[in-house]
Amino acid sequence: MLVTALSPVIGYDKASxxxxxxxxxxxxxxxxxxxxxxxxxxxxxxxxxxxxMI
Amino acid sequence: xRIESDSMGTIEVPAERYxxxxxxxxxxxxxxxxxKMPKEVYYAYGYVKKAAAIVNENDGRLSGEIAGTIITVxxxxxxxxxxxxxxxxxxxxxxxxxxxxxxxxxxxxxSIQLLGGELGSKTxxxxxxxxxxxxxxxxxxPTAMHIAAILTIDHQLVPALEKLEQTITDKSREWKxxxxxxxxxxxxxxxxxxxxxxxxxxxxxxxxxxxxxASRTKLFEIAAGGTAVGxxxxxPAGFAEKFAAKLxxxxxxxxxxxxxxxxxxxxxxxxxxxMAALRGVAVALMKIANDMRWLASGPRCGIxxxxxxxxxxxSSIMPGKVNPxxxxxxxxxxxxxxxxxxxxxxxxxxxxFELNAMRPIVINNFLHAATILADGSDxxxxxxxxxxQLNCRR
Numbered sequence: 483m484l485v486t487a488l489s490p491v492i493g494y495d496k497a498s499x500x501x502x503x504x505x506x507x508x509x510x511x512x513x514x515x516x517x518x519x520x521x522x523x524x525x526x527x528x529x530x531x532x533x534x535m536i
Numbered sequence: 537x538r539i540e541s542d543s544m545g546t547i548e549v550p551a552e553r554y555x556x557x558x559x560x561x562x563x564x565x566x567x568x569x570x571x572k573m574p575k576e577v578y579y580a581y582g583y584v585k586k587a588a589a590i591v592n593e594n595d596g597r598l599s600g601e602i603a604g605t606i607i608t609v610x611x612x613x614x615x616x617x618x619x620x621x622x623x624x625x626x627x628x629x630x631x632x633x634x635x636x637x638x639x640x641x642x643x644x645x646x647s648i649q650l651l652g653g654e655l656g657s658k659t660x661x662x663x664x665x666x667x668x669x670x671x672x673x674x675x676x677x678p679t680a681m682h683i684a685a686i687l688t689i690d691h692q693l694v695p696a697l698e699k700l701e702q703t704i705t706d707k708s709r710e711w712k713x714x715x716x717x718x719x720x721x722x723x724x725x726x727x728x729x730x731x732x733x734x735x736x737x738x739x740x741x742x743x744x745x746x747x748x749x750a751s752r753t754k755l756f757e758i759a760a761g762g763t764a765v766g767x768x769x770x771x772p773a774g775f776a777e778k779f780a781a782k783l784x785x786x787x788x789x790x791x792x793x794x795x796x797x798x799x800x801x802x803x804x805x806x807x808x809x810x811m812a813a814l815r816g817v818a819v820a821l822m823k824i825a826n827d828m829r830w831l832a833s834g835p836r837c838g839i840x841x842x843x844x845x846x847x848x849x850x851s852s853i854m855p856g857k858v859n860p861x862x863x864x865x866x867x868x869x870x871x872x873x874x875x876x877x878x879x880x881x882x883x884x885x886x887x888x889f890e891l892n893a894m895r896p897i898v899i900n901n902f903l904h905a906a907t908i909l910a911d912g913s914d915x916x917x918x919x920x921x922x923x924x925q926l927n928c929r930r
Binding site: 484494536 | 543658662664665764765769770907
């Protein structure tokens with residue numbers, strides 16, 4: 483549930499939509515996030531980093 | 537009806553209700569039996585959401601308007617004004633998430649209404665992004681459990697037990713000069729004073745109350761700030777400490793942040809210990825009530841040392857029969873509490889990795905046990921112990 487880190491930035495609902503898209507379309511979280519347009523690659527790589535989530 | 541939405545899509549909700557999609561889905565999937573989540577959990581959650589909103593506003597994470605409205609509505613929850621908005625059952629997700637979301641949705645929609653917005657729009661007050669800010673069900677539900685347990689122990693259970701203990705102590709002093717036969721193995725033994733026998737009952741209760749009070753120490757340690765798995769993801773540094781300090785101020789109880797969030801969320805050990813203290817009360821009360829009904833057996837063909845108050849007719853067929861009904865009720869309560877303690881211990885053993893997801897059964901059993909012990913002790917004192925007399929002819 484690394485997507486949790488996106489909630490403070492884009493909000494729970496958009497983060498949730500990205501998570502569902504990734505599952506439904508068998509995409510990686512990164513692919514689904516970038517497809518959504520809610521966040522860009524640079525932001526995603528900066529935020530979704532397991533080492534920063536502990 | 538009104539249309540509400542969550543990440544699963546849209547669902548119809550009764551138009552006049554403040555709850556949202558996740559509460560409605562829980563009602564669909566978990567309308568099981570008659571066991572509703574105790575209201576005390578929601579009053580406790582009122583304090584959780586209020587403390588979080590204050591800390592989040594102070595840290596600049598919530599605007600004054602949004603935080604202020606959340607606080608206003610949290611007060612309505614605490615003041616029991618929104619009871620009918622919390623319809624969910626005990627038998628739901630083991631984390632209590634659906635009840636947390638019930639609170640988030642109700643506070644969100646009621647806040648939106650107060651601010652002139654449209655119910656279900658999630659603006660300007662969002663259930664997750666604002667009401668639940670810095671929290672997870674996995675830290676807020678354990679926190680609400682501890683608050684509800686402490687308030688019930690302090691305001692209901694301990695006062696009722698202390699009054700009963702005082703009444704028994706009074707009886708012990710009243711009967712300080714009456715000699716009777718002692719019994720061991722149900723057989724005649726050597727003499728003692730009635731007051732000595734009753735001083736034993738008072739001391740048992742006194743010790744049991746002390747164990748309940750001692751169990752509060754770990755209940756004062758709260759999980760808030762641990763968020764999803766105890767690491768505190770999405771809560772800012774210092775949130776746990778500030779939250780605990782604010783909660784202590786709001787409740788007047790010495791809550792502190794749990795020193796280890798992984799233990800606080802992965803286990804239910806503090807609740808198991810507190811429930812075990814309730815079992816201790818039940819075991820002591822059982823002995824007292826059993827002694828009383830045996831000593832009052834008769835009136836012609838039993839031991840007959842005690843005369844219990846005659847409160848009501850005891851038989852539908854045997855005219856004039858009067859029974860030790862208060863003793864029977866308190867013994868049934870004690871049996872129930874011992875059973876509930878077994879369920880709580882079982883649930884407490886079922887933690888997996890970072891969460892014990894057996895929480896609603898534990899708080900339901902704990903609050904039920906504490907409440908029936910408190911109410912039962914009051915009735916037992918008023919309608920049996922206070923009016924008990926010695927049959928001095930024996």
